Amino acid sequence: MSTASDVMSAPPFSGTAFIAPNLVTSADPTAFVALVDKGLGSRMVFDRRVNAYVTMDMFLYDATYADGDVIEFQVNPEFGDAAASREPAAFYAPILGRMPAVLRRHLAYTWIHRGDQPFGGTPFDGEHPAVLIHTGSLAQSYINQGVLEEILIHEATHAVLDVRVRDTPAWLAAQAADGEFISTYARDNPTSEDVAESFVPYLAVCCGQDRVPAATRDTIAATIPARLRAFDALLLDVRPLQDPAVLFRDGFDF
Structure with a gap:
């Protein structure tokens, strides 16, 4: 049949x-303005290495954008102290400032962990869409292929547009x-x-x-x-x- x-x-x-x-490159302008340290705080985050949501202390940083958007970056303390954990947030925050405003405007969180795992995007609890980043070999391959921005757009689409x-x-x-x-x-x-x-x-x-x-x-x-x-x-x-x-x-x- x-x-x-x-x-x-x-x-x-x-x-x-x-x-x-x-389509989008690191040479393009970004709406990113500043990254504000907020210290440690307990957050529920997804980690592909255990394929589950876990609640743990994360280093927190508010990324602000020229159009008034704010995304809380939640970084796993496995990167080290606050200064070391700030580095991946500082790397990715400007990249999110290059994605379409409709995606960034509705993102609430960005979760960052180490590990050789794919990125992800989720509406999370329905009110706080989130993008998941693992900074290991797959992330490096996205960078090497020049598709890091497009991968993040894809994942942010999951977080923001899928359910809509x-x-x-x-x-x-x-x-x-x-x-x-x-x-x-x-x-x-x-x-x-x-x-x-x-x-x-x-x-x-x-x-x-x-x-x-x-x-x-x-x-x-x-x-x-x-x-x-x-x-x-x-x-x-x-x-x-x-x-x-x-x-x-x-x-x-x-």
């Missing part, structure tokens, strides 16, 4: 966080209209990965004209046009990538 997945075209990408390494988008009639209708997935990762995890896997491609099309190859943008526009329209209809604030007033793409008729 055939299924819908049997008649779909093979997705053009395996995972979309890797398809546009120049994935089960809405508009998104479900867009999935049905497209009839395809942008990546094998989205196809194999349609309820948990499709929004995050589609958002970086959306940014590549609407904001990456000078940074993402035309062939890549053409492939995205041909594969998930309805999903792109669904994101457009949300009128998301994607600054500093591009001013919302000029979000609508030139050269793509969908």
Whole structure:
């Protein structure tokens, strides 16, 4: 018996966080302003090394941004004293200042641990979306490949947009209209990965004209046009990538 997945075209990408390494780079401006030390405090955080939430004392730092956003960085004391623990927070806080404002605005926490584990993003308790960072070999590989910013955008999308988008009639209708997935990762995890896997491609099309190859943008526009329209209809604030007033793409008729 055939299924819908049997008649779909093979997705053009395996995972979309890797398809546009120049979409956001370390040379881009950041909205980051300052990092304020808050000392030790007890927090519940997720740690992939034990695959569980744990409550522990963390070094706390408030990262402030030019648009008034504040994200609390919670750093595992395994990095050392307050000065040593501040270093990974100081590294990642400006990077979050380069991601679309709609993601940063709703992030409450950033959890940072050592370890060779993937990043993550979660709505957490529904009111305090969080991004998870492990600073080991995988993080270094993201840096080496030039996709650190795009990985963080993907994970922040999980934290902020998933619960607001994935089960809405508009998104479900867009999935049905497209009839395809942008990546094998989205196809194999349609309820948990499709929004995050589609958002970086959306940014590549609407904001990456000078940074993402035309062939890549053409492939995205041909594969998930309805999903792109669904994101457009949300009128998301994607600054500093591009001013919302000029979000609508030139050269793509969908």
